Amino acid sequence: MNCTEARLLLHAHIDGELDAANSLEVGRHLKTCTACAAENASLQSLRTALRGADLNYQAPASLRTDVRQFMRDLEPEATRPAVQLQWLWKWLALGLAATALAVVSLRPTGISERDTQLNEVVASHVRSLQAEHLMDVASSDRHTVKPWFDGKLDFAPDVQDFAAQNFPLIGGRLDYLDGHAVAGLVYRRNKHLINVFVWPTTGPMKHETEARRGFSIIRFTAKGMHYCLVSDLNPTELGELAGLLEK
């Protein structure tokens, strides 16, 4: 690889966007070329400066207030169908239900609500692994994590630390799944992070183990709560944590 090639690929390299083969090549080139190595150091220092300087602007309070007001203005209309339309709605609903039934029975492998939720769980897990999004409250102390949820959720999740069983609790986070706020508990097994989403049950859910996009997912209902565990950990070990939570 020559310097001209290396200079362009260097950016993808430091952004972690380069494929393995090219990344190796760039790494090799940097070992032998002092000018490119210096450029690499310069770019790294620029990145450190940009990321360390807290350059993000926060939304002003007035924007938040206005958006909330905008939503309040909408809601009454949302829940108030015009009287003369009520029958139309009923027929439409019936038609939709019939269509839905037909779709479900004709395409048993189609995209279900369950699929959507599993995808959402994985997306939430992946997002949480991005810098500074994992935890709102970092603590291995369940007495710190549990009260933190007070006032943020309309239910109190059961927060336990399983450090003794090699699943230390490392923090908590507020998250959204399926349209409602859920408690996100973060556990660790060795290098693997585990997100445990907890929300009040609306009916029993079968104990299920799933794999999706390389992540293991376990879902079950216990103590009036839905639990959904997601991690890149293998299903067997994730099952151990599920067992502890289920007790």
Next chain:
Amino acid sequence: MYSAGNKIAGRAVWRKRKRIVSATEPEQFERVVLPHLDAAYNLARWLAGNDHDAEDIAQEACVRAFRFIGGHRGGDARAWLLAIVRNTAFSWLKKNRPRAVVSIDDGEIAELEDPTVAAGVFNGADRNVLRAALEALPLEFREAIVLRELEGLSYKEIAEIAEVPVGTVMSRLARARRQLQNHFARKGDGQ
């Protein structure tokens, strides 16, 4: 500001859609949009260059986000919202500051092609100096840097938001960083 004008705009949007709006849409809006309001404002602020216009753009983007909320199918909510903010900001800029939106030539990478020169190591600077350096970048370069370094998005996400190929994202980032390096070399902050 928001007050009468935009609220009316928002209601008008609602009325137009009333027949097909479901009761879950406000809830979906709350779940998808509200957690990313800071990110939305941040991008608007960097593209607009001042607080007042940024707030107008962010508000307009939220109204649009509500209109399109049914089109959000899972995917990353933040990237989805940022694409709307980006489009809103560019429309706003084209209308109000047409001279700010001058398309850059993405084929031009000459400024990268002297591989014998390396910029110095940059030893940090205060926030205002860095902000001024970013402000001085052409719009598309600033956008790429903000999405990559401040929002931490991937090339693919940035490409979707800016509606350009991934290769263009890479070359914009390279050129933006080179301009920043030059900026600090001239100012004597680097080395």
